[in-house]
Amino acid sequence: xxxxxxxxxxxxxxxxxxxxxxxxxxxxxxxxxxxxxxxxxxxxxxxxxxxxxxxxxxxxxxxxxxxxxxxxxxxxxxxxxxxxxxxxxxxxxxxxxxxxxxxxxxxxxxxxxxxxxxxxxxxxxxxxxxxxxxxxxxxxxxxxxxxxxxxxxxxxxxxxxxxxxxxxxxxxxxxxxxxxxxxxxxxxxx
Ligand code: ADP
Numbered sequence: 001x002x003x004x005x006x007x008x009x010x011x012x013x014x015x016x017x018x019x020x021x022x023x024x025x026x027x028x029x030x031x032x033x034x035x036x037x038x039x040x041x042x043x044x045x046x047x048x049x050x051x052x053x054x055x056x057x058x059x060x061x062x063x064x065x066x067x068x069x070x071x072x073x074x075x076x077x078x079x080x081x082x083x084x085x086x087x088x089x090x091x092x093x094x095x096x097x098x099x100x101x102x103x104x105x106x107x108x109x110x111x112x113x114x115x116x117x118x119x120x121x122x123x124x125x126x127x128x129x130x131x132x133x134x135x136x137x138x139x140x141x142x143x144x145x146x147x148x149x150x151x152x153x154x155x156x157x158x159x160x161x162x163x164x165x166x167x168x169x170x171x172x173x174x175x176x177x178x179x180x181x182x183x184x185x186x187x188x189x190x
Contacts, residue, residue, distance in 0.1 A: 009114075
């Protein structure tokens with residue numbers, strides 16, 4: 001199975017690239033952010049619980065993330081693997097992913113880290129806020145999300161470097177150029 005994590009700060013282009021990767025390599029696109037937004041839109045219990053964390057730019061506690069992920073992952077059919085978008089975002093989630101995959105006799109091929117400077121992340125999200133309709137795309141929450149990324153999520157990089165699964169990608173450029181780099185990187189590891 002071709003299991004890949006796409007990693008990076010908020011607004012780094014994970015979602016955009018994931019859609020392209022999923023299509024080209026026949027993978028399931030599993031975005032924890034999209035799953036959470038779907039729960040909120042449906043007004044489910046879980047959606048209500050996670051709403052304030054997201055609106056404030058905080059991470060949703062690991063137990064809710066793992067709950068939503070395990071609900072989803074067993075329903076994936078006829079795919080060559082999974083592109084994990086926005087997960088793992090903490091060391092505990094990275095450890096949980098190892099467990100999820102090993103239970104299924106699978107492993108991770110790669111973590112692709114989209115590297116984008118903070119100022120660019122901020123600009124992109126402010127631009128996106130005009131049309132995204134997302135409660136967390138506002139100047140105050142955007143700053144908080146970038147801070148949370150550096151504090152809680154960036155340490156995940158070291159975890160994957162130690163496993164030899166880390167691959168940096170320059171995430172500042174055209175969507176096509178970044179996708180071309182990602183594609184050749186995945187092909188080289190297949
Ligand atoms: P972005 O990366 O642009 O911030 P996401 O859709 O990946 O967008 O995430 C939006 C929000 O959803 C995050 O700020 C966080 O509150 C919550 N979230 C998404 N994935 C996770 C996760 N794996 N762990 C904790 N919180 C998450």
